[in-house]
Amino acid sequence: MRTLLSLSLLLATTLSIAQVTPCIDGFAGIYPCDKIDLMSHMTPGQLGSPAGLNDIWGWTDPLDGHEYALVGKRDGTAFVDVTDPQNPVLVGFLPSTTAGENTWRDIKVYADHAFIVSEASGHGMQIYDLNGLRDIAFPPVTIIESAHYNGFSNCHNLAINEETGYAYPIGTNLFSGGPHFINIQDPQNPVLEGSFSDEGYSHDGQVVSYIGPDPDYQGAEIYVGFHGSSPEGFILVDVTVKNDPQFISRTGYDCQDYSHQGWLTPDHRYGILSDELDEGAFGYNTRTRIFNIEDLDNPVMIGNFISSVTSTDHNLYTMGDHAFMSNYTAGLRVVDISGLDDMLASEVAYFDVHPSDNNAGYSGSWSNYPYFASGSIVVTHRTDGLFIVKMQDLLGATAVDPIDTNICPAEVSVAELEKFLFSMTPNPVQDQLLISSLDGKQITQIEILDLTGRKVMNLFLNGAASQQVIDLQSLELGAYLLRVNGITSYTKTFIKN
Numbered sequence: 001m002r003t004l005l006s007l008s009l010l011l012a013t014t015l016s017i018a019q020v021t022p023c024i025d026g027f028a029g030i031y032p033c034d035k036i037d038l039m040s041h042m043t044p045g046q047l048g049s050p051a052g053l054n055d056i057w058g059w060t061d062p063l064d065g066h067e068y069a070l071v072g073k074r075d076g077t078a079f080v081d082v083t084d085p086q087n088p089v090l091v092g093f094l095p096s097t098t099a100g101e102n103t104w105r106d107i108k109v110y111a112d113h114a115f116i117v118s119e120a121s122g123h124g125m126q127i128y129d130l131n132g133l134r135d136i137a138f139p140p141v142t143i144i145e146s147a148h149y150n151g152f153s154n155c156h157n158l159a160i161n162e163e164t165g166y167a168y169p170i171g172t173n174l175f176s177g178g179p180h181f182i183n184i185q186d187p188q189n190p191v192l193e194g195s196f197s198d199e200g201y202s203h204d205g206q207v208v209s210y211i212g213p214d215p216d217y218q219g220a221e222i223y224v225g226f227h228g229s230s231p232e233g234f235i236l237v238d239v240t241v242k243n244d245p246q247f248i249s250r251t252g253y254d255c256q257d258y259s260h261q262g263w264l265t266p267d268h269r270y271g272i273l274s275d276e277l278d279e280g281a282f283g284y285n286t287r288t289r290i291f292n293i294e295d296l297d298n299p300v301m302i303g304n305f306i307s308s309v310t311s312t313d314h315n316l317y318t319m320g321d322h323a324f325m326s327n328y329t330a331g332l333r334v335v336d337i338s339g340l341d342d343m344l345a346s347e348v349a350y351f352d353v354h355p356s357d358n359n360a361g362y363s364g365s366w367s368n369y370p371y372f373a374s375g376s377i378v379v380t381h382r383t384d385g386l387f388i389v390k391m392q393d394l395l396g397a398t399a400v401d402p403i404d405t406n407i408c409p410a411e412v413s414v415a416e417l418e419k420f421l422f423s424m425t426p427n428p429v430q431d432q433l434l435i436s437s438l439d440g441k442q443i444t445q446i447e448i449l450d451l452t453g454r455k456v457m458n459l460f461l462n463g464a465a466s467q468q469v470i471d472l473q474s475l476e477l478g479a480y481l482l483r484v485n486g487i488t489s490y491t492k493t494f495i496k497n
Helices: 002-016 130-135 278-282 414-420
Strands: 031-034 036-042 053-060 067-073 076-081 089-095 105-110 113-118 125-129 147-149 155-161 166-172 180-183 191-195 204-209 221-226 234-238 246-251 259-264 270-275 287-292 300-306 315-319 322-326 332-336 346-351 365-369 376-381 385-391 422-425 432-437 443-450 455-465 467-471 478-484 492-496
Touching: 031 036, 036 346, 053 105, 053 376, 053 385, 067 105, 067 376, 067 385, 076 105, 076 130, 105 155, 113 155, 125 130, 166 204, 166 221, 204 259, 221 259, 259 315, 270 315, 315 365, 322 365, 322 376, 332 385, 346 385, 422 492, 432 443, 432 478, 443 467, 455 467
Parallel strands: 053 365, 155 204
Antiparallel strands: 031 346, 036 385, 053 067, 067 076, 076 089, 105 113, 113 125, 125 147, 155 166, 166 180, 180 191, 204 221, 221 234, 234 246, 259 270, 270 287, 287 300, 315 322, 322 332, 332 346, 365 376, 376 385, 422 432, 432 467, 443 455, 443 478, 478 492
16 A cells, blocks of 8 residues: 555645755754754644654664654654655554543554553553554554553553563553563563562663673673662663563762663763753753763763753663754754763754743653654654754764763752752652651642643641651652742652552
8 A cells, every 4th residue: 555655645745845944044944953954843733633742763664664753642642654754644643542641652663563651540552563554545544553561550661672572661550660571572462571670660761782891791681771769870780581680780970860861872881861850950051961881880970961051851862973862942952972982072963843942841852763764853842743854964063072070060059959858758659658858847838740840739738847748649640740848949750650
């Protein structure tokens, strides 16, 4: 049916007569930019429903080279043919397993199958054979999953090692939120082979077949975990033997607030980490942590790449000499990381999908997928839809800026922040959360916000004490921010599962 779909693409091209919006003098239309052109833009409504977006991944058809964006939405997953980046076509929409909307959805691909998870209770893991997209004659259609895995209820994120054929659901209701080890070599018949719970809740992760220089782990399968509010949030585990994973190391870092996500450099010598909450908590510009992991048993944070703006960082991926960062209000940022050996890194291109501001917060770009052979990059904006962009020639743009090695920036008064410190247990939480002041101050107000900044609970407490227990049974599953006594300069994140 590829001929009919190609006719649909041709018809779309003929009707829309789409034009590239080049980045000239710092703008592509209304969007601030540098060396990245806008190929096209699809609103949430053009992606099957008005619901907002979240994560994204991609797939290239091995038979004909067609490129597809797999777009996470609050109510399901949109499959978009972006082979002609100026005229993308919505091919189909797979509704969520559960009714209603949920902020979080994640998608990865193995053996021409999409694997989809969500924080929605009872969602499990949807599996769809992407070869079916080739047979859709008259898009868009409602897509039906090819198989379903119900070995967990809710799940925050998903890592897949395509070299070994294992999926690693992360942040589920099981194993203290640690990763599952699921054999997906037969994609429609997943089999659980193990798990790792010793380090508690994992917010995100990457799993690689290790090719770095550490002789102790050559050829091993390494889980790289980003463990949220854990005091040492960068975790490495050898998961080669699924029923006997071996802990390797845990590492903290300066001004840590919430270890959110990250990716290794292609040579597995460095790890790059996004802390989602530190910009809002500490008031500085976007800081991306860089770890030397040439000795997996002893990772060392060598410094920070500091952005020129104050946006909150979210998801990043590496390819070749570049890191592709979705930094919420600052949009897509491309950083040259070829100079890490010399402690150098520089922003060499950007496309700001959120032109109204670059402030810390949770509006703007959730994620991006930079791995299409064509050079197209697909970028999600939480409320404004899908952006398809392409970099111009970066000849001469390279890493020249020194990596910042300050432990904490001078303008942050750690002593002052410590006046507001508190602890939360357990985390993740199911029903009741214990909040304790660490300096004996009374707790008089507790605010809970979702990750969009929307306040979902605001408690003014009588009989104030240095400890408070709050009931969260009515709260939906997911990640939340907690603020005590109205102090906006310091927040913590907890997970309800």
